Amino acid sequence: MIRQAIIRYLERTGQTTLSPKAVLFDMDGVLYDSMRFHARSWHETATRHRLISAPEDYYMFEGRTGHSTIDELFQRTFGRTATLEEKESIYQEKAALFNQYNDGQPMTGAAEVLQQVKACQLQTLVVTGSGQLSLIDKLNQSYPGCFIREKMVTSYDVKYGKPDPEPYLMGLEKAGVARNEAIIIENAPMGVQAGAAAGIFTIAVNTGPLPDQILTDSGADLLYADMLSLAKDWQKIMDIARTEKG
Numbered sequence: 001m002i003r004q005a006i007i008r009y010l011e012r013t014g015q016t017t018l019s020p021k022a023v024l025f026d027m028d029g030v031l032y033d034s035m036r037f038h039a040r041s042w043h044e045t046a047t048r049h050r051l052i053s054a055p056e057d058y059y060m061f062e063g064r065t066g067h068s069t070i071d072e073l074f075q076r077t078f079g080r081t082a083t084l085e086e087k088e089s090i091y092q093e094k095a096a097l098f099n100q101y102n103d104g105q106p107m108t109g110a111a112e113v114l115q116q117v118k119a120c121q122l123q124t125l126v127v128t129g130s131g132q133l134s135l136i137d138k139l140n141q142s143y144p145g146c147f148i149r150e151k152m153v154t155s156y157d158v159k160y161g162k163p164d165p166e167p168y169l170m171g172l173e174k175a176g177v178a179r180n181e182a183i184i185i186e187n188a189p190m191g192v193q194a195g196a197a198a199g200i201f202t203i204a205v206n207t208g209p210l211p212d213q214i215l216t217d218s219g220a221d222l223l224y225a226d227m228l229s230l231a232k233d234w235q236k237i238m239d240i241a242r243t244e245k246g
């Protein structure tokens with residue numbers, strides 16, 4: 001399964017090798033078990049503003065910036081985009097609710113994945129569509145020595161955000177590596193689309209309620225049910241990547 005995935009990646013991108021030097025981690029749903037709190041605070045905020053949505057929508061929107069989510073809700077409800085003022089105040093409201101609900105729990109198995117990645121001497125970076133400073137600032141405490149702020153890509157750094165490849169291309173630049181020298185770990189369809197569009201080997205971990213098929217259709221090269229099973233396979237992925245040539 002891993003070998004076939006790497007061969008397919010090499011064929012698709014025209015690269016001759018997959019030589020990992022850096023791992024680009026998404027944050028929500030990968031490093032933190034925070035998606036249900038995002039979905040809940042988004043849905044409550046939207047409902048207060050009479051914006052049409054269902055709690056599940058936010059798992060499909062995951063990865064895009066807050067402003068882009070608000071535009072989408074305005075489009076479907078009122079047939080127009082939101083003004084900057086509306087976007088700023090609604091996002092602030094959502095962020096405040098999120099801070100109230102979120103328990104800051106790291107994702108089960110994420111520390112084990114990081115341990116494996118570090119043991120392989122790979123760089124570790126965060127590439128998130130989030131602007132929630134409460135979590136971004138907590139990364140160093142949850143995962144000591146793994147992520148430094150200068151090498152993070154957040155909603156404050158990007159113009160388009162996921163599903164555009166932009167955030168992951170910025171991640172490559174910050175890591176100083178080529179696209180075939182990185183691996184992405186993502187849980188969201190739009191994040192996987194961004195990774196695939198950037199030409200980077202993208203591993204999906206389905207930590208939420210969406211069917212696996214959505215992540216595969218979005219372009220995931222490999223799919224795991226949780227971070228712990230990815231940690232168990234990590235060395236195998238590295239060994240196969242090092243021997244497979246396109």
Ligand code: MG
Pocket residue numbers: 026027028029030062063186187188191
């Ligand atoms: Mg995510």
